[in-house]
Amino acid sequence: xxxxxxxxxxxxxxxxxxxxxxxxxxxxxxxxxxxxxxxxxxxxxxxxxxxxxxxxxxxxxxxxxxxxxxxxxxxxxxxxxxxxxxxxxxxxxxxxxxxxxxxxxxxxxxxxxxxxxxxxxxxxxxxxxxxxxxxxxxxxxxxxxxxxxxxxxxxxxxxxxxxxxxxxxxxxxxxxxxxxxxxxxxxxxxxxxxxxxxxxxxxxxxxxxxxxxxxxxxxxxxxxxxxxxxxxxxxxxxxxxxxxxxxxxxxxxxxxxxxxxxxxxxxxxxxxxxxxxxxxxxxxxxxxxxxxxxxxx
Amino acid sequence: xxxxxxxxxxxxxxxxxxxxxxxxxxxxxxxxxxxxxxxxxxxxxxxxxxxxxxxxxxxxxxxxxxxxxxxxxxxxxxxxxxxxxxxxxxxxxxxxxxxxxxxxxxxxxxxxxxxxxxxxxxxxxxxxxxxxxxxxxxxxxxxxxxxxxxxxxxxxxxxxxxxxxxxxxxxxxxxxxxxxxxxxxxxxxxxxxxxxxxxxxxxxxxxxxxxxxxxxxxxxxxxxxxxxxxxxxxxxxxxxxxxxxxxxxxxxxxxxxxxxxxxxxxxxxxxxxxxxxxxxxxxxxxxxxxxxxxxxx
Numbered sequence: 001x002x003x004x005x006x007x008x009x010x011x012x013x014x015x016x017x018x019x020x021x022x023x024x025x026x027x028x029x030x031x032x033x034x035x036x037x038x039x040x041x042x043x044x045x046x047x048x049x050x051x052x053x054x055x056x057x058x059x060x061x062x063x064x065x066x067x068x069x070x071x072x073x074x075x076x077x078x079x080x081x082x083x084x085x086x087x088x089x090x091x092x093x094x095x096x097x098x099x100x101x102x103x104x105x106x107x108x109x110x111x112x113x114x115x116x117x118x119x120x121x122x123x124x125x126x127x128x129x130x131x132x133x134x135x136x137x138x139x140x141x142x143x144x145x146x147x148x149x150x151x152x153x154x155x156x157x158x159x160x161x162x163x164x165x166x167x168x169x170x171x172x173x174x175x176x177x178x179x180x181x182x183x184x185x186x187x188x189x190x191x192x193x194x195x196x197x198x199x200x201x202x203x204x205x206x207x208x209x210x211x212x213x214x215x216x217x218x219x220x221x222x223x224x225x226x227x228x229x230x231x232x233x234x235x236x237x238x239x240x241x242x243x244x245x246x247x248x249x250x251x252x253x254x255x256x257x258x259x260x261x262x263x264x265x266x267x268x269x270x271x272x273x274x275x276x277x278x279x280x281x282x283x284x285x286x287x288x289x290x291x292x293x294x295x296x297x
Numbered sequence: 298x299x300x301x302x303x304x305x306x307x308x309x310x311x312x313x314x315x316x317x318x319x320x321x322x323x324x325x326x327x328x329x330x331x332x333x334x335x336x337x338x339x340x341x342x343x344x345x346x347x348x349x350x351x352x353x354x355x356x357x358x359x360x361x362x363x364x365x366x367x368x369x370x371x372x373x374x375x376x377x378x379x380x381x382x383x384x385x386x387x388x389x390x391x392x393x394x395x396x397x398x399x400x401x402x403x404x405x406x407x408x409x410x411x412x413x414x415x416x417x418x419x420x421x422x423x424x425x426x427x428x429x430x431x432x433x434x435x436x437x438x439x440x441x442x443x444x445x446x447x448x449x450x451x452x453x454x455x456x457x458x459x460x461x462x463x464x465x466x467x468x469x470x471x472x473x474x475x476x477x478x479x480x481x482x483x484x485x486x487x488x489x490x491x492x493x494x495x496x497x498x499x500x501x502x503x504x505x506x507x508x509x510x511x512x513x514x515x516x517x518x519x520x521x522x523x524x525x526x527x528x529x530x531x532x533x534x535x536x537x538x539x540x541x542x543x544x545x546x547x548x549x550x551x552x553x554x555x556x557x558x559x560x561x562x563x564x565x566x567x568x569x570x571x572x573x574x575x576x577x578x579x580x581x582x583x584x585x586x587x588x589x590x591x592x593x594x
Contacts, residue, residue: 020381052407053381084317084350085572110349110405110438111553111574121573141407143440256408275382276418277408 004075004102005134005162005189006207007040008225010214011048013259014062015270022058024065026269030215031069037218040208040225042070043104045079047141048212048256052081052108053274059091063098077102077134081142083110085121089128096129103129104164106136107144115150126159134162138193152183162189164210167197173204195221195255196247199240202228212255213246216262217297245291253280261288265297301372301399302431302459302486303504304337305522307511308345310556311359312567319355321362323566327512328366330565334515337505337522339367340401342376344438345509345553349378349405350571356388360395374399374431378439380407382418386425393426400426401461403433404441412447423456431459435490449480459486461507464494470501492518492552493544496537499525509552510543513559514594542588550577558585562594 012034015026034042044066045051045059054062063078070076078095080103082088092103105125107118126133135154139145146154154160168176173192180190191208192201198209202225214221220239227235249258256273257280263270265288272279280288309331312323331339341363342348342356351359360375367373375397377388389400402422404415423430432451436442443451451457460481465473470489477487488505489498495506499522511518517536524532546555553570554577560567562585569576577585 018383020383047408086315086317107573108407111344111551112437113573114575117573117575120575124572140409141440143438254408274380275421276404276410276414278411278414278417 010039011043011046012215027065028069035073079104081106132161155184167194307336308340309512324362325366332370376401378403429458452481464491
C-alpha cells in the first residue's frame with residue numbers, strides 16, 4: 001500500500017478572497033507548514049479545501065501553488081469533485097499534469113444519483129488518468145450513500161485504490177472494516193474522516209486518517225496518529241481527550257467553519273469562508289479558543 | 298398576486314450536447330410549444346432544466362434563446378441556483394438583463410447550510426435584482442430543509458414573493474397551507490412541485506403547480522390545472538388518474554430521467570442527460586411508453 005493512502009492525510013483550507021480568487025501565497029504557507037510537520041500526505045481541495053466553491057481556474061492555481069510549496073517533500077492528493085463527469089475528468093487531467101500523485105473523487109450530486117451512474121462516473125474519471133484514486137465517501141455533503149456492495153464493486157476498478165469513509169453507525173469500526181475487507185482487494189486502503197473517530201478507527205486497523213484538524217494543527221494530529229499506529233491505545237486516548245472539547249464543537253458547528261477560528265488563533269491568513277458559508281459568532285469563537293487552550297496549541 | 302407565481306408553471310428540460318453546450322434551437326422549440334399551449338409561466342433552468350450542470354455562459358445562452366422564442370407570450374422565470382452567493386448574484390443579474398420577469402432560487406448546498414446562512418443568501422440575491430424571487434424548496438436535491446419559521450422569516454424579505462414547496466408529509470396540503478398562510482403575507486404565493494401532488498395541492502388552495510411533466514406535455518397538465526382551479530374535483534381526479542402510471546414511474550426513477558423518454562416519444566431533440574445522469578434502460582422505456590399510451594399522448 002502506498003503511503004499516499006496511509007497514516008495521516010492533512011486537509012488544509014484553501015485561502016480565497018471574497019470573489020473566490022485563491023491566495024496562492026497563503027496556500028504555500030499552509031502547505032509548507034504541513035510538509036515541515038511531516039504529515040504522510042496532503043489532501044488538497046477536499047471539502048475543507050472548499051473545492052465545491054472554486055472554479056477550474058482557481059483550482060488549478062491552488063494546485064500549482066501547493067505543488068511548488070511542497071517541493072516533493074510530501075505526496076499531494078487533489079480533490080476533483082464536480083457535478084458533471086466531464087468536469088471531473090478535466091480536473092483530474094489538470095491535477096495529473098500539475099504533479100499530483102493521487103486523486104480524491106466525491107460523488108458530488110444534485111439530482112440524486114443511482115449506483116449505476118456512480119459506477120460509470122468513477123470508471124470515466126479513473127480511466128482518464130494514471131493516478132490512483134480515492135473514493136470520497138461523505139453522504140452529508142455529497143448526498144450519496146455507498147452500500148458495502150458498491151464499494152466492493154468499485155474497489156475492483158483499475159485505478160481505484162482507496163476509500164475515505166465517514167464514521168460508521170454506532171462507531172463499529174472493527175465490524176465495518178471486517179465487512180469491507182472481505183469484498184475489497186488486500187491492497188485497497190480503507191481510511192476514515194470525522195476527526196473524533198481518528199483514534200478508534202486507527203486502533204481498529206483503519207489505514208488512514210483523513211483529517212480536517214491536521215490541515216492547521218498537524219503536530220497533535222501526528223502524535224495521535226503515531227500513538228495509534230504503534231498500538232498505544234492509552235497514548236492515543238490521552239491525545240484524543242485533549243482534542244475532545246474541539247471535537248464537540250466540530251460536531252455542532254461543522255469542522256469547516258471552525259477552521260477559520262483556528263487559523264485566526266495561529267495568525268494564518270486563510271480569508272473568510274465562501275458565502276453563503278459564514279464565520280461563527282463570538283460565543284462560538286470563545287468556545288473554540290477555550291478548546292484550543294485545553295489542547296495547549 | 299402576479300400570474301407569474303400562479304397556475305401552471307412548466308419546467309422544460311434544457312437540451313445540451315455531450316460537452317454541456319446548450320442547443321439554442323432546441324430550447325426555442327420547447328419554449329415555443331409551451332407558449333403556444335398557453336401555460337401560465339415557464340420555469341427555465343430549474344432542476345429539470347439541469348441548471349446545476351450548466352456553467353454561466355451556457356445558462357446565458359439558454360435564457361437568451363428562451364426569451365427570443367417566448368417573444369413576450371408567456372412570463373419567464375429563471376433558476377439562478379449556485380453554490381456560492383456571488384455566483385447566484387451574477388446569474389440573477391444575467392437573467393434580469395435578458396428579460397426574465399422572475400427568479401427561482403434554490404439553497405443549493407455542499408456544506409450543509411445553517412438557517413442564518415440561507416437567510417443571508419436570499420437577502421443578497423433578492424437585494425441584487427428588481428425581479429421577484431421564488432424560494433425553490435426541494436430538500437432532495439438541495440440538501441437543505443426549510444422550517445415553517447424560516448419560510449415565514451424569508452417571506453418578509455422585500456422581493457421574496459413565492460415559494461415552490463415539495464409535497465408535504467402525509468399529503469396534508471390543507472394543514473401545511475394553513476400553517477404557512479399564518480406566517481406569510483397575504484400576497485405571498487405558495488405552490489407545489491412533485492407532479493403527483495398537483496391535483497390535491499391545487500384543490501387544497503395551492504397557488505401554483507411547478508410542473509416537470511408540463512415542460513413536455515403542457516396540454517394534459519393545463520387541463521388538470523384548470524379543472525382544479527375551477528374546483529372540479531372529479532374532473533381533476535380523472536386527469537390525474539390518466540397520469541397515474543407515469544407518476545408511479547416518476548417516483549421510482551426520478552422525473553428528470555424520464556423526460557428524455559417522453560421527448561423521444563414526441564420526437565423532440567433534447568439530447569442526453571448530463572453525465573453522470575444516465576438514460577433509463579429499455580425495460581423502463583417500455584413502461585414509460587405504456588404510461589404515455591394510457592395518457593393518450
